Amino acid sequence: MSADSGKQPPSGPRAALKRQAIVRAAREAFLREGFGVGMDAIAAGAGVSKVTVYNHFGSKEALFTAVITEALDEPLGSASATALEGLAEAEDLRTALVDAARTWVNAVRTNQDVIALRNLVAAELHRFPELGRAWQGHGPEGHHPAVAAALRGLADQGRLVIPDLETAIIQLYALLVFPHMVFGAYGTTVDDGLTERLITGGVDMFLSHYGPRER
């Protein structure tokens, strides 16, 4: 019944280009109009025949899945991850944390696309239960491990006192990135001034609780 009965997707360099164009156009289309956007519109946006789309992906759901999983392993974390790693060597912990937080939050803010995609997934959860599960642990908060490692390192150095690491990680996320995710959900964006106050204020608050009592 489905198109994938014994058919393997096209291969070769030409096919790869087409595939890329399709995913790109599909992502834009989904972001612009939601999951309800027509396959014809996507094909047209990719400058490709609808048949080609189906030869590559077999179904709309598979295409959507491809878009999401592709967005899933976007670099998003690379800049902020390196910023977090440098934390151990920093002399002035507060300044270093504020800097790391800035690049981190900025990565989230400039990738509103990813947040919007998450909303799509959330809204279509009933259609894509696996995607919902796959999205957990990824997305903008996808590098828990990096944050965990950074915090653990600082704790081992004795520069932070963290009795409950899991809670602390969530709190750091909550103070720094969750506001942008929550407000971004309806298209509201947090303005630059407030963003900066949330960063410095969040770091200060985090340090005044977990930091050494040097204050």
Add this chain to the structure above:
Amino acid sequence: MSADSGKQPPSGPRAALKRQAIVRAAREAFLREGFGVGMDAIAAGAGVSKVTVYNHFGSKEALFTAVITEALDEPLGSASATALEGLAEAEDLRTALVDAARTWVNAVRTNQDVIALRNLVAAELHRFPELGRAWQGHGPEGHHPAVAAALRGLADQGRLVIPDLETAIIQLYALLVFPHMVFGAYGTTVDDGLTERLITGGVDMFLSHYGPRER
């Protein structure tokens, strides 16, 4: 062309019951299957003829709007608002804050429906731009004023030192309710133990930053 040309919706006690049943069923259906659910399914769920649905609401979009606006002024905040008001008279600020936070967070957690509805609105923003605007300022974080008043009161008493009220409010939200909203977005729920640790840990963190330096 539309059905509302010169037609007013039915009135009277019987009609009111039907209308209520329709909105209720529509809400469940939308939550269960998303906006794509068929009107026949909604009518069946309400135990009502499809014609009755159209006599009452005229269109699917109008019905969806009715569901959302009805959810908009749900009491959600009443319990937590009163809990927040009692804060000024409390002797033990930490205990009182933790208690207030518990009822507040619980209100949010048990109203996951409302959060899920918000996701629907976000996903269908292009179809309902007005709804998106109406939803801002409401929803689970809809009682900013109550929180603002409570914090201001404590600051005036000298029991908290809050240089930037707006930031402080968002931080309180971030520490206590945002995690449940973010994780709840894909159906993941925060388990009871973590919830409790987030509450106490969040309050402690908040107080260690804004509270008097008695620590």
Add this chain to the structure above:
DNA sequence: CAACTGAACTGAACAGTTGAGTTCAGTTGA
């Protein structure tokens, strides 16, 4: 209490549209 009235409701069929996925004959390009 019986007959009546009229608005609201039912059930089923129907019209019109949209969109997913397919078919196919023909074209492009390494």
Add this chain to the structure above:
DNA sequence: TCAACTGAACTCAACTGTTCAGTTCAGTTG
């Protein structure tokens, strides 16, 4: 030469919204 691609026409299912003949029911009148 062969796999990939195109374009257009097509099927098929689902969905929104409508129509209509008949039914329910609260309230009114005699």
